[in-house]
Amino acid sequence: MSEIHICEVGPRDGLQNAKHLMPTQAKKAWIGALAAAGLREIEVGSFVPPKLIPAMADTAEIVSFAKTLPGLKVVALAPNLKGFQRALEAGAHKVTFPVSASRLHSESNVRMTPEQMVEEVRKCAQHPHPGVELEGAVSTAFGCTLQGPVPEDDVVRIAARLAELCDCVALADTVGYANPAQVRRIFRRVKSEIGEKLEGAHFHDTRGLGLANALAAYEEGVRHFDSSMGGLGGCPFAPGASGNVVTEDLVFMFEAMGLDTGIDLEALFKARALLSSAIPEEPIYGHIPLAGLPKGFSRHV
Ligand SMILES: [Zn+2]
Secondary structure: OOOEEEEEEEHHHHHHHHHOOOOOOHHHHHHHHHOOOOOOEEEEEEEOOEEEEEEEHHHHHHHHHOOOOOOOOEEEOOOOOOHHHHHHHHOOOOOEEEEEHHHHHHHHHHHOOOHHHHHHHHHHOOOOEEEEEEEEEEOOOOOOOOOOOOOOOHHHHHHHHHHHHOOOOEEOOOOOOHHHHHHHHHHHHHHHHHHHHEEEEEEEOOOHHHHHHHHHHHHHHOEEEEHHHHHHOOOOOOOOOOEEEEHHHHHHHHHHHOOOOOOOOHHHHHHHHHHHOOOOOOOOOOHHHHHHOOOOOOOOO
């Protein structure tokens, strides 16, 4: 069992925000390479209306494919009961429900208040889902491009409601506003409210603090992190900025600290080559893939 558990969200968070569509066959090859590099959990897509997000139209097919990869936990995102039913039909092992702590973000994104979104998650939780893990993700937990600051009390309250309905809860810095002091403070507050149900941290590197925030969360006891290969997806509001924290850099940081991620960096670079050949015009990021591994580097010694 790895000490650090990384969920690759590039096929969902990355491709959903990318300008270029990745063909279904290329997605399968990329996901296969990610699993071969040692990733044990991959968020492969989102069950949203295909008309809204064409990049996610093949999610059911991608879930069925990903389920053939041995030992892989296949995660899908669902914004409502309809999406959840599609995720169950497709056979996802785990479903993530995003609930925005920012009222403005929630109303403009899903046309529901955060409270109405929590009720939608309740409907899903009450729907039979044998063996399927539910995750409630508090999005815009560290700030919002529409609303600006998000009150910490709102984050704690929504996390507490989600903890009653879901198997685990994650806090997400959807727009890359978080800083390490804030990460420590909010993770500590939420943990004192919901204990071990607080599991995941989802950071974006929009303002260059993705790794610093991940380290701050680690020091608060977090062991589950989302990241995306190459920081894929960028940020629609910040041209030139990467999307999620870069998987390659996150793996390097933890392995260099002597912590086991279960992931092989050389194999990860091969998966990155597949990604960039599938959508060559899409910008991807990351320090380690460009600079290379330090001389004499070895995994978690
Ligand atoms: Zn995200």
